[in-house]
Amino acid sequence: MxxxxxxxxxxxxxxxxxxxxxxxxxxxxxxxxxxxxxxxxxxPTQVNSAVRCFRCRPELTGPTDPTAYAYLLGLYLGDGHLVTSDRVPVLRIYCTDTWPNLIEACDAAMRAVLANRIQRIQKQGCVAVQSTGKHWPCLIPQHGPGKKHQRPIVLAAWQRDILTSHAGHFVRGLFHSDGCRVSNRVTVRGREYAYPRYMFVNESSDIMGLCQWALDLLGIAWAMNRRNSLSVARREAVAALDRHVGPKS
Incomplete structure (x- = not known):
């Protein structure tokens, strides 16, 4: 299946x-x-977004695809923006041109969660993957005026329930937006060694806290190497994160 x-x-x-x-x-x-x-x-080519909005239909206990929702929320918290000032709200996720499969994954997640139609707007060095829909604000209550690091980012209780069960997909979205997997080089007694590690950088202390919380749920060790930068460097922790995130492509 x-x-x-x-x-x-x-x-x-x-x-x-x-x-x-x-x-x-x-x-x-x-x-x-x-x-x-x-x-x-x-x-069907078109389904009213109200029909798919599980927050507006009490008979639905959650999203039809909770893994896609967890992933999309991670992308939004990293590189997303929800415009509610237009006649119809617009969700935009900015994906770098360097990773075409990331653009495809974002597109697929939007469609699985709510979108009927997706637009791709080419920008300098990136693509804005966007969808209009009256019910995006229902599903992403973290939207608001100004930059994310300048306002509180707090999960609703129902979001926390979804992410607790699908923490790996949420972490994948976070690292696919504001994270990377790099080769760290160190010199010990004149010999150079290289080992992989993950980095996650975000100016919002609330979003950083959510990343830490999700990694704790997965049992993955992490450390803060700067105020706004989280590192996953232990060999077993990197291997575990590889199973959930993997390299961008």
């Missing part, structure tokens, strides 16, 4: 004009599976 986020990625690629064979090859899926999802039983 393939997770909903894989189906969302398949349909997102098809919507941008890729043929079934190329989609199947790029995602390492059987041709017949992609054909079945896109041709035999295609997803």
């Amino acid at each position: 393939h997770p909903p986020e894989i189906r969302a990625r398949v349909r997102a690629l098809r919507a941008r004009g890729h043929n079934i064979r190329s989609v199947a090859r790029s995602l390492d899926l059987p041709y017949t599976t992609v054909w079945h999802w896109c041709v035999d039983r295609p997803e």
Whole structure:
């Protein structure tokens, strides 16, 4: 059984004009599976966002794809912006051109959570992946005027419940936006050694605290090397984080 986020990625690629064979090859899926999802039983092209908003439908206990929601929230807290001053709210996630698969993953997560349509606006050095929807503010209550590090960022109780069960996907979103995996080089007794470590940098002490909280849930050791910079450097901790985050691509 393939997770909903894989189906969302398949349909997102098809919507941008890729043929079934190329989609199947790029995602390492059987041709017949992609054909079945896109041709035999295609997803409706438009679904009212109110129908998909689990915060406005009391019969829904949570998002249909909580892993995609946890990942998308991590991306938003790092490189996202929710505009509520327009006639219809717009969620934008800024993804660097360097990592095209990150752009695809962001697109797929938006579709899995709420979006019917996605726009990609090319900026200098990055792409703004954006979606309009009246119910984005329901799902991302951390939005507000000004920069995130200049206002409180606090999880709602229902968000904390989702992220507690899907901390790995939340951490993945955080590190895919404001984190990196680097090779750290040190010299000991005249010999140079290199070892991998993860870095997460964010000016918001609240967002940094959420990253620390999620890493603690996963049992991954971390340390603050600067006021706004977190490091995961122990060999076993890096290996554990690799299983949840992995390199950007």
